[in-house]
Amino acid sequence: MLDLLLHNGAVRTFDGAGWAQAVGITGGYITYVGTDDDAPAARHRIDLNGRLLTPGIIDSHNHLLLGFDPDAVSLEGASSLGEVRKRIAEHAVERPELDWICAENAVYSVVEGRRPNASDLSGVTDRPVFITTYDQHSVWLNDAALRVLGITHESSIPWGRPEVDADGNPTGWVTDFYTSAMTASGLRGLQRDIPMYSPDRRYRRITSSLAMAAASGITTVVEPQVPLAELDLMYRARAEGKMHSRVITALFHPVGSDAEFRKDLREAVDSAPVDDMLRLGPVKLYADDVIEPHTAAMLADYANRPGHRGSPSMPPNEFTAMLGELHRLGFQTHTHATGDWGVRMALDAIESAQRSNRTTDHRHGIVHVECLDDADLPRFARLGVVPAMQPRHCSPDLVAGTWMDNVGEGRWDRAWRFKSLADSGARLAFSSDWQVGEMDPLVGFYTALTRAGLDGGSAWTPDECLDLDTTLCAYTQGGAWAWHAENELGVIRAGARADVVVWSANLYTLEASELLGERADLTIVGGAVVHDARREFSDDPPVPASAAGVGHGVPAESHSTCAH
Template sequence: MFDLVVRHARIHTVDPARPWAQALAVQDGRIAWVGADEDRPRAAEEIDAGGRLVLPGFVDAHNHVRLGSDDDCVQLAGAASLEEVGRRIADWRARHPSAEWIECEGFDYSALPGLPTAADLDRVTGDVPAFVFSYDVHTMWLNSAGLRRLGVTGGELPFGVARTDASGRPTGFVTEFAVRGLARDGQRALAGLGLPWAGEERRYRRLLASLEMATRYGITTVVEPQNSLDDLALFERARAEGRMRSRVIAALFHPRGTGDADLLEFAAAARTDPWFSVGPLKLYIDDVVEPHTAALLEPYAGHAHSGETFYPPEEFAGLLAKLDAAGFQAFVHATGDRGIRTVLDAVEHAREVNGPRDARHQIVHVECLDPADVPRFAELGVVACMQPRHSSPDIAGPGHDWAAAVGSDRWPKAWPMRSLEEAGAVLAFSSDWNVAEMDPMIGIYTAVTRRGLAGGPAWMPAEAVSLETTIKGYTLGSAYANFRDHDRGSITPGKFADLVILSDNLFEIPVERIPEVRAETVIVDGAVS
């Protein structure tokens, strides 16, 4: 007798050997049988799916569960002006009158024209130290008191690069926070300076809240793409306390300047465990498009500069070849077309030097891709780890900073998911929480429509992909991208019994209703979570 049977279901297996089924059986945490209702075996427990859609548990290939959404911060998502930012801060201050810092997150670059300054923030915070994270956590905006408290005088910092004005004074805008501030040294520096956001208990609370959210959305494997060795203890604590109900794969952050001793520590920390794995390395080649810090082949629209890569191309090629030879898998953040090309060139160099291997190096984001580089993903075995929600017209399209920064001539390069699929690339889809919503339904809706959540016209609709392709990107594609396609990503006998039963059948409802669909039952390791 089996442990569990799910019957009376519409099971989309994502397994080409048997794409659809009505029932499945689970034994010892793994899928043991898939077939028709009338052939189902006996089991100790049965779940009647009521004809609902059953999918493999979602594998979110790029989800910052450690950052999460911090309940102790002022939430600025949707604040479209400095006045609205001020209103939200004032409301927060009324509820937290004794707070030592005003901490804010979710700021949209388009809320203020140009780059914000400390003086702008002073108007709504006064003399209480304050910082604001952009929605992508790549930039930090400080007021004058915050600049003083963190000792920011301009130039390079342990946690970013401070922009300065013509007189050399810091403007209050700090770039490269994701590259420096989320690194081990940056986090230690901020904690040492007394920033509450960087404290261990705050970090742990964010992790727990995000892990709970992931399981609730049917995400049964989370890939946390950027961690220092210090962060691993947070996951181990969550696992020991029974708070990790979804599986986690953690990549280790490799900032520029990482040495051979660090690589030895990374190799020693690597582990392959069904619940908590550690191993890939996260690198950056460029930053982000909105503040003009991504690397483009041609100058930004209306500007003379085209952004910079964090490494000279030759240096990066040598570094990737070294990591590849040591057996590491690389997740490389690249958003601009020149940044992406630099990574592809480096992978090509590594294959020439080391010989081809099944490395499954990932380029993460792939926001602005030159058509000449589209076929190179499949040719070089590079996975395109993409976030469909980022391509939404209400985030990046006309009227928003992304579209304005690259200019309309480059809009056809924006998130070319269909072009990559047609060229044979492996697509791994993800949320990039908390840069965007964690709910896979929102990403699925955007991938198949290229529309905003409120509807309206599609943006670059030629690059929309089919529902089947999108579901595969959120399941088997992401499992493959992380060397886990042997035990998850499809409903196949022998794989983990990680499943989600949805409230509605995505294949039968109008696409406009996809964001309303919920994960009604989530099963991880054969147990209802």
């Protein structure tokens, strides 16, 4: 007898081109896939009434540690300086007990034609102001913050690079924030100076992000950048029962770290308990920074800064040696690269590691791939490299202005090449990049299908639009393959783990514009109902199995992939 039968639905299995009507779950695993008529008896039954059931979403790049801080100002949707000033001023009045006024999600184009600076915040509050950009790669400070932090024309800080004007005075803008902030010294400095980075507030972000993931149909989350110093926060969330979705934790490898640090990474992974809900293992690297502040590495000059191409995070030969050593140590790497030069450098390093070690199935990933040269397009499939990409990032309401102007119209056809990569045979693994983008996968579905803003405006670079099936594959089967878990996750097949999501409608019958009005009705992880929007499951859900952890980097036999 089944523990649970979900029947009368449209079940997209991603086991080849398969569809079914019903799915049965027993002991945390899928034990039946087929028609309603042939389904075994079950202790519990849920009538799907034609709704779509798919494998659970695997969000392959989701910053649980970033989240949203309820004691900070959200600048999401604030497109003008006036709106930014208004929200910060209101927050300062409402929260007189705060020593710092912190804000998140500022866009680079909030001041037209230039980067924001400290004087743009003059008169808003007499307290120090600390603002992170939506991509977490830059910080905006007011004059009070510059004074409190002691930032002058000749000072440095451990968590970023303060910019100076032509006279050598600090502007209030700090670049290279996220790559510096997650180093041991950077994190110490932040936790000393900025209240928003205290361990308790960081933990609160993790738990709220995990709750949001379950409610969004996300059954596996890849946290792409956890410093060793904050690994205990992940263990705490697991011990306190806050991990309703599985979590794969990528450990951060700061630029400049030596072989001794890499041994520390290996020890942390090898000593981690085997757990079906929390797994360690991938290593996060940076090949370059980001395009908006002209710090990504480009093969040709930025369109609006002649003579400037940005630069890699480290000399290419050093990056290749570092990735090669991690490869030999058995690590899978997850490398941030946005510019076309940064992407090429990452591909070159992976190819060198494979050639030197005669191994090809590490499934190294390159994250973002915002700008991709034609010559490098076929290399992803040939090398078995995962393009770990975020559909929402190509939305014109995010990249119009700064990103588009910096890259230049002549290179827009290199931007977020989802369809070109899928057609080439590359295994796409999609994600939200929360909280850089909205966590809700339906937002990602809509953007992948339309390349349009959430306001429904005109599509940008529409030749790279995908269909829904390819998109869903990248969020399920593609993500499972990326993390060596295709036998257990990302598929509805007897013997796979019972990680599934029931959507509020059959998404395949809807227009792209209608997707944003839908939701995840039911999220099941290891047979346990972890989210139930319609309260369809009134009794105690099945207890998830406590078998060995997912994947653990062991190559598995291949299965057919989704048609592109």
